[in-house]
Amino acid sequence: MKTLLSASALALITATATGTAAQAEGNLNLYVWADSINPELIATFSKEYDVKVNVDSYTSNEDLLTKLQAGSSGYDLSTPSQHFLRVMIDEGLIENYGANKLEAFNNIEEKWRNQWWDETQEYSIPIAYGTAGFAINSDLYKGPTDSMKVFFEPEGELFGKIAMLSYPDEVVGAAQLYLGVPFCSEDPDEMKRVLDLLMAQKPAVAAYSSDNIASRLGSGEVLSHFWWQGEVLKARKGGAPFAFAFPKEGLVGWIDSMVIPKGAPNQENAVKFIEFMSRPENATAQMNYYAYSSPMKVNAEDIIYTPENAPELFIEVPIEFSRTCSPAAQDLVNRVWTQLLQ
Structure with missing residues (x-):
């Protein structure tokens, strides 16, 4: 979700296939969380x-929203x-591709x-969910x-670390x-x-940064870092x-979904990719790669994570999902952050 693709992964992804064409051809341009999609599935x-x-x-x-x-x-x-998906729907930034009519x-x-961020499930298909909190160098x-x-x-x-x-x-x-x-x-x-x-x-x-988290934490520059559980x-x-x-106070939850930006040049291929990623066998491979929970039906016997080897994914404290705030509430959040970083 939050690290950069390696050169080898990019080469694998962008290589044009040499096999026989099947049902589609052309290009598909993804703009997604860094290192979030299994390169083998893309290939x-x-x-x-x-x-x-x-x-x-x-x-x-x-x-993403700015783009x-x-x-x-x-x-x-x-x-x-x-x-953010809810904002994109309300602002007309993504296509209604009839997601609820797809397999x-x-x-x-x-x-x-049919959750609040897309009640009619016309604009999106979910791909992963997880939480944000803090990690430590144990x-x-x-x-x-x-x-x-x-x-x-x-x-x-921990002070200064x-x-x-x-x-x-x-x-x-x-x-x-x-x-x-x-x-x-709004108070x-x-x-x-x-x-x-x-x-x-x-x-x-020590730092307000979303980059190089693993190296910062691993080197001992900091002892604790705000992070996402799958990355940990x-x-x-x-x-x-x-x-x-x-x-005990809980964790902040998120769920990411596949959407098609307004005016996308290759919408047919985007829909095919969404269908492809949502097949149970591919959703299973995606979860095993990404290390976040899947909102899709998966082949449970093929999932490599268990409570014993991946406690990060089996959370028993409360989870509160971020919500789309009113302009007044979002303005207060922005003011808090602006004043903090001045």
């Missing part, structure tokens, strides 16, 4: 449909999170269908992780969970409490001494 799709797949990536919903608001992006498929719709787990930090207090009010060895993301979305949400302030609050006094908390934390923050899982599986915290 298989490319070969099966004789489509050259080009991939660009972003590291925040804000970047689509500018118009004429040239992209055929993107994967916004739920609260992909039938492959969505029942609880994820070799270097042995203290408690059962409360957001240790992150938002760091003391001792924590890092945040570079944008407010999930960070402000986590602060609201800690303080008991409702998401999308200036409540949001002043959020600002006061983040300003008091600021002297202890993948890094830990690769040998990094990382652990994801499960604070």
Whole structure:
């Protein structure tokens, strides 16, 4: 979701298939979370449909929204999170491609269908869901992780050794969970409490950055970093001494969905890719690669993650999904973040 594709993966993705054409041809231009789509699936799709797949990536919903608001992006498929998806529908930035009439719709787990971000399920098909919270370097930090207090009010060895993301979305949400302030609050006094908390934390923050998180945490530059649980899982599986915290106050949830930007030049191929990614066998391969939970029907016997080897995916604390806020509420969030970073 949040790291850059390797050169080898890009080469695999963008290579034009040499097999016989099947049902489609041409190009497909993806603008998705960095390193979020299984390169082997993209290569298989490319070969099966004789489509050259080009991939660009972003590291925040804000970047995606700005790109689509500018118009004429040239992209055929993107994967916004739920609260930004709602904004994109309301602003007419994505196509109604009749998602609820696709076979992909039938492959969505029942609880994820027709949710508030796309009530009629005409604009989107979900692809992954997860949470954001804080991770630690477990070799270097042995203290408690059962409360957001240790992150938002760091003391001792954590002071000066924590890092945040570079944008407010999930960070402000986590602060609201800690303080008991409702998401999308329009109360200036409540949001002043959020600002006061983040300003008091600021002297202890080594960086506000969404890049190079693994290296920053792994090198010991910081002992704790705001992050996403799937990234922690993948890094830990690769040998990094990382652990994801499960604070009693809960975690910020997100769900990403496949959408087609307005005016996409290759909409037919985008729909075919959505159908392809939603097949149970491909949703299974995607979950195994991405290390986030799938909202699609999967082949459970082929999923490599279990509560024993991947506790990051089996969360027992409360999860609060980010919501699409009113302009007044979003303005307060923006003000909090602007004042914090001044």
